Amino acid sequence: MAELAVVILASDDEQRSMLQVLVDGTNVARTVHSCSAFPVAATDPLLRRIHGVSPDVLMVDIPNENPTSAIRAIETLRAEVSNAAVFAVGSMSQPQVIVNAMRAGAREFIERPTTTTALLEAFVRLTAAQRKHGQSGRRGKVFTVVNAKGGTGATTVAVNIALSLHAVHGNVALVDLAPLGHAALHLNVKPLFTIADALRNLHRMDGSLLESFMTRHPDGLHLLAGTSTPTSVEPTTSEFAALFDILVSHYRYIVVDTSTRLDAATRLVCNLSEYVLLVAHTDVASLWSAARVLQYLGESGGRERVRLVLNRFRKIPGFSESDAEAATGVKLLWKIPNHYVAVSNSIDRGVPVIQQNHSEVARSFTGLAATLTESDESSKRGGWSLFKTV
Numbered sequence: 001m002a003e004l005a006v007v008i009l010a011s012d013d014e015q016r017s018m019l020q021v022l023v024d025g026t027n028v029a030r031t032v033h034s035c036s037a038f039p040v041a042a043t044d045p046l047l048r049r050i051h052g053v054s055p056d057v058l059m060v061d062i063p064n065e066n067p068t069s070a071i072r073a074i075e076t077l078r079a080e081v082s083n084a085a086v087f088a089v090g091s092m093s094q095p096q097v098i099v100n101a102m103r104a105g106a107r108e109f110i111e112r113p114t115t116t117t118a119l120l121e122a123f124v125r126l127t128a129a130q131r132k133h134g135q136s137g138r139r140g141k142v143f144t145v146v147n148a149k150g151g152t153g154a155t156t157v158a159v160n161i162a163l164s165l166h167a168v169h170g171n172v173a174l175v176d177l178a179p180l181g182h183a184a185l186h187l188n189v190k191p192l193f194t195i196a197d198a199l200r201n202l203h204r205m206d207g208s209l210l211e212s213f214m215t216r217h218p219d220g221l222h223l224l225a226g227t228s229t230p231t232s233v234e235p236t237t238s239e240f241a242a243l244f245d246i247l248v249s250h251y252r253y254i255v256v257d258t259s260t261r262l263d264a265a266t267r268l269v270c271n272l273s274e275y276v277l278l279v280a281h282t283d284v285a286s287l288w289s290a291a292r293v294l295q296y297l298g299e300s301g302g303r304e305r306v307r308l309v310l311n312r313f314r315k316i317p318g319f320s321e322s323d324a325e326a327a328t329g330v331k332l333l334w335k336i337p338n339h340y341v342a343v344s345n346s347i348d349r350g351v352p353v354i355q356q357n358h359s360e361v362a363r364s365f366t367g368l369a370a371t372l373t374e375s376d377e378s379s380k381r382g383g384w385s386l387f388k389t390v
């Protein structure tokens with residue numbers, strides 16, 4: 001994402017400098033100006049200075065004692081610097097202050113003391129929303145596949161929809177973020193590099209370097225392979241944000257397999273996603289887990305992007321689809337039939353079901369991929385030309 005320009009308004013010196021360090025630490029935003037006073041009226045010269053630096057975000061720290069002037073400032077800023085989003089930073093212990101800040105026009109209310117990760121998530125939400133409204137050019141769409149619990153079928157879904165999207169549209173990348181990556185096995189390819197190599201080389205990353213870390217499937221799909229050993233050094237969320245920024249500028253669709261991974265990286269990628277497919281079975285443990293996963297993902301926003309995919313679906317007498325929605329709190333998007341022999345053989349042979357035949361389960365994956373992209377105007381191969389695969 002293009003770097004966001006941030007103006008910090010905080011009357012407390014310590015808080016102001018701390019916010020600056022945290023904002024700059026996200027690597028996706030930069031403090032362009034900071035002020036110790038709040039604008040009091042539309043004619044305030046401070047507003048002219050703020051206009052001069054063309055900010056994307058105005059971060060207003062609301063002091064615990066005397067929040068009124070900060071709230072009034074939010075109102076003035078919303079009216080006078082209407083291109084910028086206002087983020088309020090304050091204590092969660094005063095609900096009325098939160099309500100007033102949001103009413104005054106704050107887009108986000110960020111709890112103090114805050115962290116780089118919390119700020120990064122808020123910045124990502126903002127850019128994702130702006131992208132939706134077409135403010136930042138043509139960017140690839142991300143679909144993330146998470147499972148309710150291990151063995152539910154996230155990798156199978158991710159691999160098959162990535163191949164299907166690639167067959168129809170071209171220019172698709174599959175990114176394996178799972179704690180232990182299985183996508184290469186499903187595709188029977190031997191990666192020379194993994195996502196860890198890409199993250200290590202972010203400082204010099206461009207399109208051609210990104211391509212060199214990709215493993216090519218014979219059908220043309222690009223795989224950014226997952227780790228084959230659980231790693232001890234975790235990249236920061238801002239490193240993931242930078243990587244995905246490059247991915248969305250190069251690929252039309254990016255399918256992410258996170259499988260059981262539930263951490264800040266998964267939350268970040270979910271926030272960047274068009275849809276998050278939560279794969280579950282129709283048994284009690286699976287549906288219970290799906291509800292917990294939704295709760296975790298929802299803590300950083302983006303709950304509305306999550307859709308339920310019931311894998312190995314079978315009709316259970318007395319249990320309806322709306323029961324599954326009620327148990328998980330997630331809207332049902334798709335059901336995939338249960339074909340254990342076909343699916344497990346295809347994984348063992350490294351030939352995903354979608355490549356093999358026109359079985360019911362293969363058609364189901366094709367249908368799911370088509371549903372995910374039905375709102376995209378041009379679905380013809382080559383219709384999107386920012387980047388061409390070779």
Ligand SMILES: Nc1ncnc2c1ncn2[C@@H]1O[C@H](COP(=O)(O)OP(=O)(O)O)[C@@H](O)[C@H]1O
Pocket residue numbers: 147149150151152153154155156157182259311312336337338339340341343344347361
């Ligand atoms: N639609 C399906 N029908 C039957 N078996 C399936 C189906 N989808 C997945 N499986 C089986 O479930 C197992 C786990 O799938 P996998 O995609 O690795 O799950 P996850 O990534 O969620 O851990 C696979 O080995 C496969 O045999």
Ligand SMILES: [Mg+2]
Pocket residue numbers: 154155156178182259260
């Ligand atoms: Mg998996």
